[in-house]
Amino acid sequence: MKKQETTPTQATITRAPFPASKKxxxxxxxxxxxxxxxxxxxxxxxxxxxxxxxxxNQPVTVYDTSGAYTDTEIEIDVRxxxxxxxxxxxxxxxxxxxxxxxxxxxxxxxxxxxNLDAFRFQHLRKPLVAKGDTPxxxxxxxxxxxxxxEMEYVAIRENQKLQEVKDRGWSIxxxxxxx
Numbered sequence: 531m532k533k534q535e536t537t538p539t540q541a542t543i544t545r546a547p548f549p550a551s552k553k554x555x556x557x558x559x560x561x562x563x564x565x566x567x568x569x570x571x572x573x574x575x576x577x578x579x580x581x582x583x584x585x586x587n588q589p590v591t592v593y594d595t596s597g598a599y600t601d602t603e604i605e606i607d608v609r610x611x612x613x614x615x616x617x618x619x620x621x622x623x624x625x626x627x628x629x630x631x632x633x634x635x636x637x638x639x640x641x642x643x644x645n646l647d648a649f650r651f652q653h654l655r656k657p658l659v660a661k662g663d664t665p666x667x668x669x670x671x672x673x674x675x676x677x678x679x680e681m682e683y684v685a686i687r688e689n690q691k692l693q694e695v696k697d698r699g700w701s702i703x704x705x706x707x708x709x
Contacts (some may be wrong), residue, residue: 619679
């Protein structure tokens with residue numbers, strides 16, 4: 531007998547924070563509305579071999595891929611879907627328009643399938659398409675010398691606060707191998 535699928539509820543979604551860490555956000559400098567989720571992981575002190583001395587370790591910051599699910603300040607409703615963080619960034623460029631609805635045959639077929647109604651999000655966004663003849667890709671904007679919010683977001687995510695590490699006066703290599 532096949533198990534009946536059910537939609538997760540607030541009670542069944544894991545929201546607990548990861549141990550010895552906390553969720554933080556790094557804000558954009560070019561685009562101030564950017565908030566990149568990071569996880570600041572606390573490290574235990576390093577015991578110096580042969581002594582009772584302990585050396586404190588700074589926390590390590592990594593990109594947090596858990597999304598909204600580990601942010602206790604955000605309400606999660608799987609029927610509504612995740613907050614569309616890029617939507618305003620895209621609209622602000624004023625180079626796309628919303629279609630009236632799904633245009634592909636496959637998409638229309640899936641939308642008409644009543645068996646999928648229980649799994650649909652409450653709010654389906656309309657597909658977007660470029661207004662003019664120019665592409666609406668990150669590559670296109672980069673070639674124009676434009677730093678989009680998406681580009682800054684990725685740069686912050688990939689940097690993982692590396693500049694702060696450098697500002698402390700030591701490199702990753704020195705931290706790993708010692709002075």
